[in-house]
Structure formats: structure tokens, C-alpha cells
Amino acid sequence: MRKLHAKSALLPEGWAKDVLISLDADGRIASVTANQAPGADADTVAILLPALSNLHSHAFQRALAGLTEKRGAGDDDFWSWREAMYAFLPKLGPDEVEAIAAMLYAELAESGFASVAEFHYLHHQPDGTPFADLAEMAGRIVAAAQSTGLGLTLLPVAYARSGFGGAAVHDGQKRFANTPDRLLALREAARPHLTRVDDGLGLAPHSLRAVTPEDLAVLLEAATDGPIHIHIAEQIKEVDDCLAWSGQRPVEWLLENAEIDGRWCLIHATHMTSEETRRLAASGAVAGLCPTTEADLGDGIFPGSAYMSSGGVWGVGTDSHVRTDAAEELRLLEWSQRLSHRKRTVLAEAGQSNGTALLRQALAGGAQAMGRTSGRIAKGYWADLVSLDQGHTVLCGKTGDQILDSWIFSGDRTCVQHVWSAGRAIVRDGRHKDREAIANTFGRTMKKLLI
Structure with missing residues (x-):
């Protein structure tokens, strides 16, 4: 079981602080508990949303x-x-x-x-x-x-x-x-x-x-x-x-x-x-x-x-x-x-x-x-999650709903920090884990297509 801790997370009932999330082996959310310390075995983020x-x-x-x-x-x-x-x-x-x-x-x-x-x-x-x-x-x-x-x-x-x-x-x-x-x-x-x-x-x-x-x-x-x-x-x-x-x-x-x-x-x-x-x-x-x-x-x-x-x-x-x-x-x-x-x-x-x-x-x-059990940080849902960069210009100092208003109306993809899909960590610090290799193959492909 893996664990993720968010200083602030958007839960079905609203924003919560110090949220500890446990994931099962398949990538579903096993538990969600607010007002919890992270512990040494949890990855930590500042802002966590359903993806x-x-x-x-x-x-x-x-x-x-x-x-x-x-x-x-x-x-x-x-x-x-x-x-x-x-x-x-x-x-x-x-x-x-x-x-x-x-x-x-x-x-x-x-x-x-x-x-x-x-x-x-x-x-x-x-x-x-x-x-x-x-x-x-x-x-x-x-x-x-x-x-x-x-x-x-x-x-x-x-x-x-x-x-x-x-x-x-x-x-x-x-x-x-x-x-x-x-x-x-x-x-x-x-x-x-x-x-x-x-x-x-x-x-x-x-x-x-x-x-x-x-x-x-x-x-x-x-x-x-x-x-x-x-x-x-x-x-x-x-x-x-x-x-x-x-x-x-x-x-x-x-x-x-x-x-x-x-x-x-x-x-x-x-x-x-x-x-x-x-x-x-x-x-x-x-x-x-x-x-x-x-x-x-x-x-x-x-x-x-x-x-x-x-x-x-x-x-x-x-x-x-x-x-x-x-x-x-x-x-x-x-x-x-x-x-x-x-x-x-x-x-x-x-x-x-x-x-x-x-x-x-x-x-x-x-x-x-x-047809996917996602869209909520709740037990039984796929761990489809996105964390935002609290240090980004448009997010600095923002809390609660201000975060989403700022990201959606003043921000863009550069606000995204990490992304998980069914518990798979696929984006880290704004870049896909295999971006370089994927982009190189894509570049060669486009050059061939545009000859």
C-alpha cells in the first residue's frame, strides 16, 4: 500500500487540510483521512485535486x-x-x-x-x-x-x-x-x-x-x-x-x-x-x-x-x-x-x-x-489525481476555491506539478516521465510525414 499526503485537497465535501490518502495495489484509493500528519512513508504535495x-x-x-x-x-x-x-x-x-x-x-x-x-x-x-x-x-x-x-x-x-x-x-x-x-x-x-x-x-x-x-x-x-x-x-x-x-x-x-x-x-x-x-x-x-x-x-x-x-x-x-x-x-x-x-x-x-x-x-x-470510477478523492475510486504547483505565479498565496479560479481563468498547463493515473505516477514536476524518448520518436515521425 502506498501513501500520499496533501496539505490541501479537494474532497467531495469540500476543501480539507492535511489529507492522507492510501492506495491499494490496483491503483484505487483505499482510504482518505483529513487532519493527519504525513508520516515518513508518504509522498507529500501542497495542492491535490481529482484529475x-x-x-x-x-x-x-x-x-x-x-x-x-x-x-x-x-x-x-x-x-x-x-x-x-x-x-x-x-x-x-x-x-x-x-x-x-x-x-x-x-x-x-x-x-x-x-x-x-x-x-x-x-x-x-x-x-x-x-x-x-x-x-x-x-x-x-x-x-x-x-x-x-x-x-x-x-x-x-x-x-x-x-x-x-x-x-x-x-x-x-x-x-x-x-x-x-x-x-x-x-x-x-x-x-x-x-x-x-x-x-x-x-x-x-x-x-x-x-x-x-x-x-x-x-x-x-x-x-x-x-x-x-x-x-x-x-x-x-x-x-x-x-x-x-x-x-x-x-x-x-x-x-x-x-x-x-x-x-x-x-x-x-x-x-x-x-x-x-x-x-x-x-x-x-x-x-x-x-x-x-x-x-x-x-x-x-x-x-x-x-x-x-x-x-x-x-x-x-x-x-x-x-x-x-x-x-x-x-x-x-x-x-x-x-x-x-x-x-x-x-x-x-x-x-x-x-x-x-x-x-x-x-x-x-x-x-x-x-465509464470510469474517477473524478473524486474517495475510497474505491481510481487514484486519478493531479497536484498543482503552489509556487506558480498565479497560485502564490491562494487557498481553497481561489486556487481553482486562478488555475482555470489565469493559469495553464504550467500550473500542473504531478499527475497520477490509477495510481501510476506519470507526470513529475510538470514533465511526463518518458517525455524525452516520446518526443524524439514523435519528432522523427513528423519530419517523415512532412517531407
Whole structure:
């Protein structure tokens, strides 16, 4: 049994002093006791928090960061960005994907994330031919997570069509494409790769435009365990196309045609009516918000105030990874609401610390979306923990909720000191334990990709 002592820690009931935490052999929290001396056998930190779960990642897209900023002849939008992403795909083989994912996961850990849900759809060879192991590429994602120590929920993505109504996939999508049956076989082939006790496995219909109702029914009947994630209502064009196809908006159609509950995470859900917003909140599903990616792609602003006023659950992810900073996602989520409503502290209730409210909600929603027992410093939970540097400029002299308000609204990844994932010490003094080796491999990979 290992021990960790924090001078100040955020517990479910609030801030506590001199908190002694014992971990069991699997990496779960065995006990939490406040007002305790550290003892000689405990590691000590100043500020300890539950670590966030990153609920939405396309790891390979980290390699695209900064490469899609040249404006074309017409208006740039999500759809033109998607074409640039398709053009990059043929360069990525298993080795490249593993190197990119390992670099990303180290960066995520350094910013305060202890786990990630990988929405994995780059399944096949460039011409669409499956690998001998259907789960070859999924296995490389798992290998990257295991080598970096980041917790993983793997979400093999079902992508069978290129638009509403069941149109055939085009050349740029061949690496994603599977029939529902083959995707389910791929999911089972991925299961043996997931060997850690805290690994998770779910399923992700890519979007309503990428699966037909019949495809979705087959997938949901078979997926009896793990979380279910889906992209939805990210773009106005998607909403218009769904209306033309079905007479209903995407979130409306999904709520009417699937049993949406706490297993589900609806990614983006940017464009909803007030009725859709209320119904999604009431369903118990998680809204998966990716503020930096949604800003980068010009998606729009999530109806956060109305959704949270209705009791909706949400968490954050970094999606295409133009940025990889946990605090920044929370900050931009709140700031987007301020710009939209022309008010301050929109997502906190009266008398609440904005930073604490944001962190607690993101912790709960992220853990739910991951299907992971995390997000709380409490007995039985995975020891997904982050300590902050009390000597950092923005944290000096701060106590209690001031710490979170300062980190989220004035700080960044440089405030993060140490990170543990299921008890694994993966970041020390702000750097991932294997950063140099991971960065060297990533550097060689990028030089090859950009020739």
C-alpha cells in the first residue's frame, strides 16, 4: 500500500487540510483521512485535486495542428477542414499513429488529464483494406496509452455511410469504413489488447450521417456493455441535411429513435432548440464539449446556460487537439457563454466559485462518459489525481476555491506539478516521465510525414 499526503485537497465535501490518502495495489484509493500528519512513508504535495477525464479524442489529428490554417479560394469551414484531414490520412501507418498518440497522451497528462476516451475511426490501410488483425490500429492506440500510463476508454467507431440516407463512403473515408458486423468484430478483436485493470471499451456510431437507422439498431443491440458516444449537431449543415432526410433535427431524431440514457455521450450537440436542450438534459446522457476544437472549426457555441439550468451533465475533451490544455477547455467554455450572454460567471450558481463549479461538473461528466470510477478523492475510486504547483505565479498565496479560479481563468498547463493515473505516477514536476524518448520518436515521425 502506498501513501500520499496533501496539505490541501479537494474532497467531495469540500476543501480539507492535511489529507492522507492510501492506495491499494490496483491503483484505487483505499482510504482518505483529513487532519493527519504525513508520516515518513508518504509522498507529500501542497495542492491535490481529482484529475479530469478527456472524453473526446482523435489522437492522429494532433499531427495536423497548425497545418490547416491556409485559407482556400472560398469560405473556410468545418467541411473544408475535413477535406484537408482526408488528404493527410494516406501518410499515417500503424507506427505513425502510435508515435502521434503517445506524444498526445503525454501532453494531455502534463496538462492535468489522467484518462482519455479515444474516438477511434482510423481502422484500415490507405486503400481501405483491413489489416490482418482487424484491431491493428486500435491496438496501437492502446499501446500508446499503456506506454504513457494514461487511462484509456477505447471507442471503436462505426462509419458505414457518407451522408444521411445511406450514401456509399467515398475514397477519403475508406480507412474508416466497416459494415456494422465487421465493426463489432473489430471491437471484439480490440478487447484482448486492453490488459490493464482500468482499461475500458465502448462503442461509437460516428454520427447519424455515417450510419443508417438499421446500422444503428444492429450496433446498439450488440453493444450491451460500455459507454456509447456519437457526434451530433456540430454544424448547421448537418442539421439542415438531417431535416431534409428525416424531417427532424439530429438530437430530436436520436432522442425519438434510441433509448438515450446515462451510457450515452453526445459529442458537441452545439445546435439544439430549447426543447432539445431540455430533453437531452433530462435524459441523463453527457454532453461532450470540446471548446477549443469547436472554436477552431467555427462550429458555434453550445447552449451551456440553458442546458445546465435544466440539470444537464457535461464534460470536456480536446477532440482535434489544436490545443491540449485541461484548464483552457474549461476557461473557453465559460468565456464562450460570457460572450454569448454578455455576462460574467454564467455557469456557476449564486455564491459559487466559477472555477470549482466548472471543475466539479467536468469531473463528474467526464468520468460518466468514460465509464470510469474517477473524478473524486474517495475510497474505491481510481487514484486519478493531479497536484498543482503552489509556487506558480498565479497560485502564490491562494487557498481553497481561489486556487481553482486562478488555475482555470489565469493559469495553464504550467500550473500542473504531478499527475497520477490509477495510481501510476506519470507526470513529475510538470514533465511526463518518458517525455524525452516520446518526443524524439514523435519528432522523427513528423519530419517523415512532412517531407
